[in-house]
Amino acid sequence: MKKNWKGCLFTIFAIILVASVTGCNSQPAISSTTSTSSSSANNAHAVVQKGPHWSYAGEEGPEHWGELEKDFVACGNGHEQSPVNIEHTHLEASQTQQPLQVHYTNTKASILNNGHTVQISVADANNNIVLDGTKFTLKQFHFHHPSEHQIDGKNAEMELHFVHQSDNGSTAVLGVLIQSGKENKAFNRIWSKLPKDISQEAALDEEINLATLLPKDLHSVRYNGSLTTPPCTEHVNWTVLEQPIEMSADQINQFAAIFPDNHRPVQQLGTRELTADK
Ligand SMILES: [Zn+2]
Known part of the structure; x- marks a missing residue:
């Protein structure tokens, strides 16, 4: 009898322990990017409701990312980090840089709020850019x-x-x-589904015409940088378009209501070059 009582107590304790561990892992408000393969583009700002915590403010904010996890050290001591300030006085016109080629089409996609941003995952593998002869799939x-x-x-x-x-x-x-200006209807399908809270991936009903999300002028600035979220992995080929696109103040406010601030501050450029198309 006594033995059974102890066994029961142990079982209850074990259940509470399992429940509390599960509860912690599934707690969406502190969920975060996790990355076993840090160079994976899928994990750049990935989904997944587990993994180390980080945020955009306070003790888990950008100044502390490098201390939060062993895998995050590049965030603190990397030499080729992103984002950067693109000073036009630092731009060097490259004689070899070929114009950016963008091959974006209508595509099926899904949307989620991963706690750090709203991310749209692209299902089709036929959207790509070409940088100096190398193809990169979206x-x-x-x-x-x-x-x-x-x-x-x-x-x-x-x-x-x-x-x-x-x-x-x-x-x-x-x-x-993106600067404040006219309403940008190309984003309406996405904006009508913006998940206010952390969410699972949900398919968008209609295809998105990705080409319409870009400005007309594809002149760009390129440099070697990193992911702008932990683990801040380097050797990322950065291309920033010179021409911004516009969204209305209302569209911007809709996103800002979900993410008042989800940006990493600019990092030292150091000895890196910022190159512009000829
Ligand atoms: Zn980003």
Whole structure:
């Protein structure tokens, strides 16, 4: 009898322990990017409701990312980190840089709020960019408010990041600055489904015409940088378009209501070159 009572107590204790551990892991408010393969574009700002905690403010904010996890050290001591301030006086016109080629089409996609941004994952593998002869396939795109890159020391209202991966696993991010202006109807399908809270991936009913999300002028600035979220992995090919796109103040406010601030401050450029198309 006594033995059974003890056994029962142990069982109850074990159940409570399991429940509390599960509860912690599934707690969405502190969920975060997790990355076993840090160079994976899919994980650049990935889903997944577990993994180390980080945020955009306070003790788990950008100044502390490098101390939070062993895998995050590049956030603190890396030498080629992103974003950066793009000073026009530092731009060097490259004689060899070929114009950016973008091959974006209508595509099926799904949307989620991963706790750090709203991310749209692209299902079709036929969207890509070509950088100096290398093809990078689009995996996902997401948003930051305010912008992460600065132009001549100033942030834009928002920034859109298209995250790509090449066949050999290299990552290329195409950054597009968003400024306040006219309503941008190309984003209506996405904006009508913006998940206010952390969510599971949900398919968008209709295809998105990705080409319409870009500005007309594809002149770009390129540099070697990193993911702008932990683990801040380096060797990322950055391309930032010179021409911004517009969204209405109302559209920007809708995103800002969900993410008042999800940007990493600019990092030291150091000895890196910022190259512009000829
Ligand atoms: Zn980003």
